[in-house]
Amino acid sequence: MHEVVYEVFARKERGEPLKHIGYIDAMDDALARVYAWKTYDEERWFEMCVVPRSCIIPVNRTDGPFAAAAPRKDRL
């Protein structure tokens, strides 16, 4: 069972910035939506989004959870 990590973002009110509230593991986008909604259901969210961690491109760090998507310096 191959799963990837999805980062979960949400806001309680329209106009608030989206906040990173956690992550989940899922096999695909459809299950990621369900798992995120059901896992982080302690609030009445106005909006929730999930993003595959691999799609987040770090800007100034080459370590940490998002480093895998960092552009390789030899290709810059």
Add this chain to the structure above:
Amino acid sequence: MSGSTVETAADLPPDARQGLRRLVIALADAKRLMGIRYSDWLLGAPSIETGIAASSMAQDEWGHARLLYAMLKAFDMDPVQVEHERSSDEYCSPDALDRPFEDWAEVVAGCVVIDGAMSACLRSFAGGSYEPARSRVPKMLAEEEFHWDMAAAWYHRLAKASEEARTRLRDATLEMLPSTLAWMAPEDSAANALSDAGLTDGPGAIRSSFEAVVGPVLAELEIDLSTAEARSEGWDESRGRGPGGPDDDAIERARGDRNRMLFVE
């Protein structure tokens, strides 16, 4: 269905009132049993996230059941008695929920077929003329959208997985379908009275609604829902289902027997 609304069951003719009472109990019992079957998979689901989702879905189902049982007050029935004092042969839940799901393929098939059938009934009920259903059921259906998303996603996953997974999923689906179709869209006098009074659609429209949603998912295993036949041998019109009832363990859990024994009256 009728454009005017019915505010209370007391305004209905006796046959429609009887049909409505059966429908409410059937939906409430289905929710109660579905919640129990989901709860069996809080531990043992394929991943932590899946178990959390199963837990949340169980809570949703029990919440829906509680709301539906409360609607029985309109029939001068005591919801507490209905929830806690009936025997298995009084339950009106779908036959396919009479025993636990044995493996994850059965859970997924049940989520698609049985939960899908329950939602088809609820869509019809919400769109009918009974005001308490028009106001209360849409929120249930909104919560059910996530159940359906999970069901369809897992069905797709297993349908594309190993031959064993496909076989188990197909067998479970075909086992559950006939009795669930009969439960979902009964063709008897109680159901006719409901549709004649505009409280629900007729069985053909409920079935069409079910096929439109569930059909494309089952097609992934070459199951043609349009040709599936309802099985109604031994039909019990008083309950709107086939003979038998849920297993003893499920009934004890549904009624809360073990914990209620601790109550000090």
